[in-house]
Amino acid sequence: MNTLDGKVALVTGGSRGIGATIAVVLAEHGADVAVTYRQDASAVVEAVKGTGRRVLALRADAADADAMVQAVDDVVDHFGRIDILVNNAGVVGDLDDMWAVNVKGAWVAAEAAVRHLPRGGRIVNIGSNLAERVPMAGITAYAMTKSALNSMTHGLARDLAQRGINVTQVNPGSTDTDMNPADGPNAPGQLGLIPLGRFGAPREIALTVAHLAGPGGDYITGTSVLVDGGVNA
Template structure:
């Protein structure tokens, strides 16, 4: 049956990369999984088909994490269609790159809307659906602990906000048996940051293990936090970065 049998999860930004790997790992562990996507409907539907092939229910929801109404609606739609909500994984993200001089107000507002406001509002909508054993897991970044090269200040700042939110919500929700944690991935072999991409050689120089992560390795930590092994883990940040911040 799997450790997550009978559970329902929502993974934002679950159509590809780390998000898709998380959605599939949760399904393998027995959960029914909803996922949101912005534009890649065909990819989202492919993940849903893979979830169904594992014998679980899957649901793809078009939702822009920068849109407050869309994220709230996605949560409520998940709970309505799949009957409940036990696990929320805040994975949707953007990657602004450039110096502070190059950064526009629109860049700033959009990044914070997705990484901070969107996460906060998604959790706010999800918590009323959760009971004892609920799990909130956000996907941060290795740049929270170390920023070894220029151009990622806005990204690092926005992901750093998740640490404070995680610690605060762990206190707010602990009495209800809901855990809240953040996972900080390092360089991961995805379409957005391929292991053979232009920046790969530079990034490998900072990684103690000397290789990129596979998306499944990030997903394994998320699934552990979502399952029975995560019952007593809350308010913490876990790095899965191959020693990037060592």
Template sequence: MSTLTGKKALVTGGSRGMGAAIALRLAQGGADVAITYVQNEAAAKEIVTKIEAMGRRGFAIKADAADAGDAVGSVERAADDLGGLDILVNNAGVGVLGPIGDLSLADVDRVLDVNVRAVFLASQAAAGLLRDGGRIISTGTALGRYAGGPGGTLYALSKTALTGLTKSLARELGGRGITVNLVHPGPIDTDMNPADGPFAEPQKANTALGRFGSADEVASLVAYLCGPDAGYVTGGELVVDGGHSA
């Protein structure tokens, strides 16, 4: 059912994994979609081709979320290319795992720049561009709600910061009917964390369902939050983690 017909969406980090699944699901719902990518232009163009095959407009924007100018510029360019903006999905992120004593200052800077600063800057830019009734959705992590084991301190820190941003921004933008929500995925089968990878079994064991989720299952939740049925859902943390935090 086309519940997003006429909507204009930007999905950061939309060339692969969860971002690609989200972009395609929004296009399936009727939205025109812009995505950002860092290096793999071919993968980004493939997603755009799939979006256009659905009869929607698609755009690929090269942007590194670690660069403050790119974080803001990608939102502005998406609104220009699409002819407006209704939806921002802050999906781009990086993960650096390891004992806290082994993490370098460069590791800390990059994770916080991409996972926190870029989300703030993109949301700030979008706040001035979104039409009334718009949507901002960010990708968190189940590790921000329940520690899965040692080594995830920096990553969990960066994603947990989005809780404060989400709740405060929901209050700030609520008067315009703009909703702001945070989605916490658990173990999701992607290139970065494959369900048959060397660290998969402990992650499966930590879920109630005993399996990895799919990128499409995350995309389904995001699409719901973008649609009219979720108009009264804001400032929330929604988990799609197979019971990881149960």
């Protein structure tokens, strides 16, 4: 499992849900991990410590560009390097908030990280299967922000290829988290769209991220990986 030994990863929005699981799985694979959070990161900090890896929690709102730049700099100051950026922070709300976090926040974090990422570095953006297909009404603005993130992934992959930095995107479908529980009121409508007949687990998303961040992702860049149970098939 120690495919990320000696690496340092920053996971934005890493205090809960998919982000917290990504942080723990990257640590299980050998990485030291930093997370940004807005409220409380104590649970993920303890979970990462339980893997034996070092952890750093940074209070930073992804909508605050200065805070995101500072967070990246703090990771480098604390660990001496950064090898992996996972742009996980995301919100559902009004368009301004979603654009500030889902798109601009990811761009600012990537721009800051690129100043430090070495050859072999990784940027993994967490999008949504809605970036590619919108199977229901009422989610246009959110889907639009994730589609913009998808375009950013493609462009950055070309921009950074000569530096040996790979940029990819993981597009989850319905995933069982506090924000979208598999037994919640909106679950039946979503389940009807999923050929595999169940919600995804956060760990299934995180393992995909770990693959892309490690040696398995050496020849993967400029693409999105669907982890959605077949919804977009």
